[in-house]
Amino acid sequence: MDFLNLLARLADLDSTAAAPQPAGARRAALGRLGQAGTALLPGLLLGALSQPATAGTLDTRTRLDVLLLVRQLAALGNELHSRALGLVPGYTALPLTAAEKTGIQVIREQEVQRVALVSQLITDGGATLPAAPRYDFTGSQNGARAALYPDIQTNPDTYLLVAQVLKDAAVRVYKTQVEFVRADIYLSELLLRSHTVEARHASHLRTLRRQRGATVKSWISPDDAPVGTTGTAVARVYAGESNSVQAYSAADNGALTSVPFNSTLPINVATPPLSPEAILRKVAEAFDEPANAVVATDVAALFTY
Template identity: 55%
Template structure:
């Protein structure tokens, strides 16, 4: 990520001299005050490492096909809930139903966009798979979520799972689009939308009494079992080490002057905040395995 590269360069500025410390503090302060508008100026004055090689073990079309599968999954999930004959009772309130309807519209738009991108690339558009959101593979195995469309709280748990997986999957595919700024920008916008969906679903769950934050946090009440296939959706999310593609470890707990509270946080508390701050990527194989939980 470019953000991590920026932090790595800031960390490289010498902390041993007044001349080295001041630019780093100034750059971080300016970034905190003005946000993205100052990023180009800040990056321009920092030392630049040699260009890193771009991994090429996935094609752009592979990325688009994976994204379309995940968007098919989410779009169909919300569509089936909205089509329930007892939808009014299932959602419990007009506000709940309207929120899900809004998310469903977004997912449908994502499907149409990805289909169009594949068509314009001259590629075959994969057909929408058959989905069983109980996880029973159309009754051929024990259901993972047997009350998915009769218990709104179960529905929201699975919605959170799907949205969190989508976020991590998009993040895992970004590296394969670095040479195509148009597609990179498109998928980053989809990633941002999925992030808002996840935050809203999590907020809805919290309003119904679930112990969960609006972002992935180690203190969230577990909705998967560690080591299971669904558990892969959250494996590694408690990671406190962040690396640049080089790879280079970003020293959040030492060099970077980000622990400026009074009193200052302990190293452990600071790294716990770092774990909250980053959505960790998952690769295509893991994303596909998670999607296959609901495909038959």
């Protein structure tokens, strides 16, 4: 609700503050990436904060921030899957079936491609790639605290769960990041096209888990078994996903209206009619909800030290 308004506002601000790019001015746009972090941010912050509704929950990102985030998540995924497949020295391959390995290899390969593409864009734009982080997928921060997933390097169920959470987080977070690169058509489309690949990966990982007996659909559903203790970074990946209210507004910054799925829409033509609850559970499945970048970076932080 307010969130949608915020996005709308940020998009407007972005296009004015960053000066609209003519289509095809990709290099020029990327050339500004390096400075964008300092030049763009204050304008966005001041503009957005002047709107009372947005105070407190602000998430602003430059193009560079977005590319770095995409790279961070793809690199993390690459390392997770590479270790699971036994491609990293010191890590024994998980006992996955041949069919499972085939699919995971596809995911890993596309993570590698994503890292390469985004790294190229970042360096072409004059920015520097961050040093490779150190990973510990048990979540123990290299023994500094109790492990969250102690058997991740031996138990395929644990590994697939973590892999699914990371993908679902990426799918949610990409949706909000598109807003911050809208002035650049090339980057917008790159993000959209990466976003649906992330969703394909998430779907496949969920299917693999279901085939191994987990209660999970290939899409995010209120019927999925919970994956983490409420309030933890992992559980927050699914916070709000059961939302069954879809709102839209007729005018920019206009009042938002909820689509009355459970009452007056023709979807409910049965006799006797479906219960509103039954419809809304399906509505929740039919839409993936956006989430701020912090949802993904919090999960990434569990496995990085």
